[in-house]
Amino acid sequence: MTTTQISNGRLAEVLLVEDNPNDVELTRIGFRRAKFSVNLHHVANGEECMKFLFKEDEYADKPSPDLILLDLNMPRMNGHEVLEEINRHEELKHLPVVILTSSQAEKDILASYKLRCNAYMVKPVDFEQFTKVIDSLSDYWFTLVVLPSHTPPQMT
Numbered sequence: 077m078t079t080t081q082i083s084n085g086r087l088a089e090v091l092l093v094e095d096n097p098n099d100v101e102l103t104r105i106g107f108r109r110a111k112f113s114v115n116l117h118h119v120a121n122g123e124e125c126m127k128f129l130f131k132e133d134e135y136a137d138k139p140s141p142d143l144i145l146l147d148l149n150m151p152r153m154n155g156h157e158v159l160e161e162i163n164r165h166e167e168l169k170h171l172p173v174v175i176l177t178s179s180q181a182e183k184d185i186l187a188s189y190k191l192r193c194n195a196y197m198v199k200p201v202d203f204e205q206f207t208k209v210i211d212s213l214s215d216y217w218f219t220l221v222v223l224p225s226h227t228p229p230q231m232t
Contacts, residue, residue, distance in 0.1 A: 087113055087114055087115050088112070088114045088115070088142045088143065088217075088218050088223075089114070089115050089117065089139045089140065089141045089142050089143075090107075090114045090115065090116050090117065090141060090142065090143050090144075090145060091117045091118075091119065091125065091128060091129075091141035091143070091144045091145070092116060092117065092118045092119075092145045093118075093119055093120075093121070093122065093124075093125040093144065093145065093146045093147060093150070093155070093158065094118065094120070094145070094147045094150075094176075095120045095121055095147065095149075095150045095151060096147070099147070099199065100118055102203065102206050102207075103116070103145070103176075103210060104116060105207065106206055106207040106209070106210025106211065107210055107214065109207045109210075109211065110207070110210055110211040110214045110215075111211070111214070111215075112211075112214040112215070112218050114214070114218075115139070117138060117141065120150070121150045121151055121152045121153055122150055122152060122153025122154060122155065122157055122158040122161075123152050123153045125144070125146070125153075125158050126153070126158065126161055128141075129141075129162070129168055129171070140171075141171060142172075142217075142218075142223050143171075143172050143173075143174065143217050143223070144171055144172065144173045144174070145174050145176045145213075146158055146159070146173055146174065146175055146176065146177075146193075147175075147176060147177050148175060148177040148179055148184055148188070149177065149178070149179065155175060155177065155188070156184075156187055156188065156191060158173075159173060159188065159191035159192065159193060160191060163191065163192060169192075170224045172194045172217065172221075172223065173192075173193050173194055174193065174194055174195045174196075174197060174213065174217075175188045175193050175195070175196045175197065176197050176199060176213075177196075177197075177198065177199060178198065178199050179198070180198050197209060197213065
């Protein structure tokens with residue numbers, strides 16, 4: 077496996093917001109099998125996601141993510157509520173958010189895009205297909221796309 081770094085020479089920081097332990101493990105395996113090594117951080121719900129993004133409590137020393145992989149159906153604060161909260165904070169709006177969920181419901185897809193997600197992906201149930209999705213996602217976000225630095229420039 078080749079380790080690929082993003083444009084400034086460091087590994088990409090990915091925040092996985094997922095409450096299902098099986099999907100967390102599948103995502104970890106998918107990234108291990110992909111040609112991209114990433115620092116994968118995990119939180120189990122939307123409240124923990126916001127703590128991570130604002131570097132609160134046990135997340136004080138965590139890096140800002142380059143990409144957020146967000147499940148929709150979670151306890152305490154769901155994915156749509158996370159998107160709403162991110163949109164409320166100018167300092168977070170630059171973060172790319174990919175919805176990675178089992179929902180194929182048109183209402184969820186439309187609501188996610190209205191809340192300014194960058195992509196909506198349905199989790200395959202097949203293990204091999206799931207790892208292909210993670211590889212394709214990695215290739216797109218860490219090869220083709222130019223990501224902002226961790227500290228976006230101040231708008232004047």
